[in-house]
Amino acid sequence: MVAVLGAILGYPIYDLVRLSLQRYGLFELIQHHGVYVGLHNFGSVLHDAVFWHTLLRTIVFTAANVGLTMVIGTLLALLLVRISTWVRILLTAGLVLVWAMPQVVAVQVWTWMTNSENGVVNYILTELHFGNYFEHNWYVSPFSQLALVTTLVVWGALPFVAITIYAALSQVPHDLVEAAEIDGARPWRVFLDVTLPVIRPVLLILTSLSILWDFGVFTQPYLLIGQGHIVPANYLMGIYLFEQGYVKADFGRGAAISILMLAIVAALSVVYVRKMVRIGDVE
């Protein structure tokens, strides 16, 4: 049973490594076997300037998304503690509703809200005197496109992060916070010295998970920017892989990109995996 499961889960990875060492295009796909080319695919990817630009862009994108998600998520959790019960129930219900939205649905809503002709976002920004956003096109530059993707990703990720941190906050000992406050500690110091140590493990896990999710993000940028408007200048790693491996039907090279991508993600998530394995081992 376990061996079977292990095979089901492990085989794709074995296959991935083998594939990355082969020339494997449409012809080989029909023939069902590729031609061994050694490390050629890796060399070709590592010499591709687009790969390095995409990697850099993806790292900046991930840092921005994870940073925003974690900071706003923590602030939201702290806010949840302070508000009265009925507001908390309302806000939590709202967060859960947002959490439940399928990504593809959220993308469509974003498309509608930000369209340049009569998108409600332009209307509201203009009405609130943030400037004249009449017929402002949010899809005009890679930066603007990816900023829009960021709002979508962060909006979708906030509920999980905020609710989880809020749950962790309930483990912060009350008398300790009160004692610190009576001693005249400022709110910021109370947070750093009393609250933070308690919720640190949770923050760590959430950060790791967010890094994993945001680094490999595909659905939101691909659909929001729009299939026809995806160009090397706005590639993220997931899209680069999709375009180079799947669309161009160069599966060997795609596999090499996957392995590089997985290696980076693995390095980023070692903390999380080690922690989970330890839990699995203890019990």
Place this chain on the structure above:
Amino acid sequence: MTRRRARGVAWNTLGLGVFVVMVFPVFWMISTAFKTDDQVNSFTPTWFSTTPTIRHFTEAIHRPFFWADVKNSVIVVLVTVVIAMALAFLAAIALAKYRFTGRKAFIVLMIGVQMLPATGLIIPLYVLLARYHEVNTLSGVIVTYLTFALPFSVWTLRGFIIGIPKDLEEAAMVDGSSRVGAFLRILLPLVAPGLVATSIFTFITSWNEYIFARILLNDQAKETVTLWLSFYLGTGRNTDYGGLMAASTLVAIPVVIFFLLVQRRIAFGLTAGAVRG
């Protein structure tokens, strides 16, 4: 005292403000779906339609392939859930109750696979399925979804099984129950909530899944409903946002309903280990 009161009001106002901002996109989707075309296309937005219409909904469900694709999604989701639950339950018991060689390696593999970004696996899975002529078939999609549903389900169910005291099962066996009987009468009812939660979670992820459906299915009659929605606008110049929002609402409804049922359990399951560790 009044200062504290004022501060409380300020926090509550902020909380309400955050609520409005977060929920607005969902509100806007539903609100748009019920508007008339004139209201949708107007330059000044209508917040609530005083003359709601369900025309966009009837149009959406009569679009080509809507029902075919809903049927595909339902098949994929149901088969994935049933197979995943059966396999994951047995594997979780093995993992929770027995020590065996390779147990640790198995845990590492399971968590590792769960951590890989799905995007990273599109190439090998596509090639593998092409080899067995499973591209553009629902069974190929189901196998793919199983590779993601299984690790999560095994991990979550394991947590539920560990929570059951071994004495309970032994007591039943001492009282003359067979191993199977003890399993059916003691273990199964206690794990049932876990099974419900995990199956709903699998249901939601399979229903929402996009990238694998996108690369594996390329025939409109075989697509899932998520793909159907992603192609809704097509390349036409006149964008029918009212219809798009009605279709979005329809695709979201089953997920939202099920999600509300299990949200607590899943939120707990994802990080419970982390908090305790």
